[in-house]
Amino acid sequence: MPTIKEIAKTCKVSVATVSNVINHKGNVSKETRERILQIINELEYTPNLVAKNLKTRNTRSIGVLAEDMTVFAIPDIIDGITERCEKDDYQILLVNMRLYKKFADSYYQNNDYKKIVHKELKKLQSKQVEGIIYIAAHERLINVIPDDIKIPTAVAYGFTDKKEIPSIVVDDMNATIQLIGHLIENGHRKIGVIAGKKDSLHTLARLEGYQRALFEGNILYDLSLICYGDWDRQSGYKYTDIMLEKGVTAIFCMNDFIAGGACDRLDELGIKVGKDIAVVGYDNREMASYEKPPLTTMGLPLHDIGYCAGDVIIHMLEKKENPSENGIYYINCIPYYRESVNKIEIDV
């Protein structure tokens, strides 16, 4: 690999002139510029960015620390970050911690978790990234990031407890208001819930949205219509019987897997989803559109979360300020209305 020095020598000019040509500074005659460009092409010279970065003391790169890339939400978030960064020519330095693979789904309770994050954060700073985006595998409080971190940092798909580290999250509450509102508009007034895990922030926010939607619809909130499951198909299957006992006309499942399980059970019982009963899911996973009937569900704004996270970091980098009041950005979901919701004619 030739260096700038060799180009200079071959062209019989100084390195300064070559550098000027490469960086499109003026102060170079047309002839020398063209000669230099030609030689650069011939020798296939590639500037050494490592040297350049050292000299200029910036890398124009953003570190992205992902808990586990194989979790469904993360690639789309990274894609959004990439799109935003491309616009301003920032580079991404992606680190995939493989936490699920290493510690299964309780990784954030593992002792080594904090150590790994700190090590990777340190490494990223060693590499002179200018900002950092931490991507969680599901929304929860992310408090592993040191308070005194030296460079702008944001958390995507997770909350932080300080506004200096902004967080970009799903607007679960409003999305749920919309989804339940849709059921109410279709005449449903007795709406059961098969929730996710009780302590999940997603569960909490969606439950709040559920309550508010009922309130707006003048429907009494009935605690007994809520079951807590484990985000899986089996939970949906199991709790459907309880829903039926309570006599609900619609089931709000907090993800598409739960909804799929509910449909399985209803199908077994000969109850037609989208005709005899309404079922809605959440997340808009790939399988949601393949269920029979296709599920009405709420699409997660993963790409937009990434895009916003990139935007926030670039803002912090360039304006040296955090544009949000409280450091939390709620991103809108996209509803998918499909055939799993029936209309109930209201008798007057």
Add this chain to the structure above:
Amino acid sequence: MPTIKEIAKTCKVSVATVSNVINHKGNVSKETRERILQIINELEYTPNLVAKNLKTRNTRSIGVLAEDMTVFAIPDIIDGITERCEKDDYQILLVNMRLYKKFADSYYQNNDYKKIVHKELKKLQSKQVEGIIYIAAHERLINVIPDDIKIPTAVAYGFTDKKEIPSIVVDDMNATIQLIGHLIENGHRKIGVIAGKKDSLHTLARLEGYQRALFEGNILYDLSLICYGDWDRQSGYKYTDIMLEKGVTAIFCMNDFIAGGACDRLDELGIKVGKDIAVVGYDNREMASYEKPPLTTMGLPLHDIGYCAGDVIIHMLEKKENPSENGIYYINCIPYYRESVNKIEIDV
């Protein structure tokens, strides 16, 4: 951010001594080492890797160029690369070209495609990566990589036409032999095929496996039992009728979506999959296990492809040789036997 110079000054030693401590060279008395370590800790000194890399002229990093991270195969491949690289402490520099997003699924026929790849390849070399792994979104001939590329390069999930650039691909043929063999063992002798696109390398290899399996099972190869579709659910739905007309007892669908569509149609017609007829898919997509009945399918070894690609590159880097004969590594698939295949009792 303090530099090594400031640490040296604070400790009243030379930078050389600090450097020796950081890099665990000997030649330092216990006292000075501990003093230095303490100061490093206090001042939260982080070595500047950019400077280090410039000086040592290596970055211990591998560039990974992904066609589009949001395509289902790619995250797992990256995960495999990550796992392999972690073992030898190589860093990954990931570039997500977002080709699907930019040009839809005909991106590799687009004029800009080659330009983008060359630009990114150049950038990666600018950043002084020591090797490059190109990840294709689906298997095909990848001939955008310049012949005279200066650093070790491999292609994951795609073929190359020169063995200096090894490729790591799915062993589609043998996987299909195994899958069709499973049908034959279960007594099926009239096995229809709903294939993918006619010119896809996946289609070709799986078709060859199909032929060989029939040959081994002494079954005549009947061209009329093969339909070519478009990898989607609709193709499966549509061509199922033709399969039925031909009187097949089993349908080999070249991916799980096609299989899902076939199941839809069979269900409509009141034909029970896994009882009246056998259906197998391919890829082991998430939805395969949610079909009714769950699909027998062939799992793609995506993680292993990534792992192998990492392995190959690291070999090239360290042994300066390419360990394969012909530059192609075929990776084994993992079969998933589920309830969509019935046994046919053979009358003697």
Add this chain to the structure above:
DNA sequence: TTGTAAGCGTTATCAT
């Protein structure tokens, strides 16, 4: 055991 100094490949300042 510790220090001095050259040099990695650039950019940028200041002369010429």
Add this chain to the structure above:
DNA sequence: ATGATAACGCTTACAA
């Protein structure tokens, strides 16, 4: 318009 040179933060002979 062009060149000489210092400096970025580090490693590494080699000297002390």
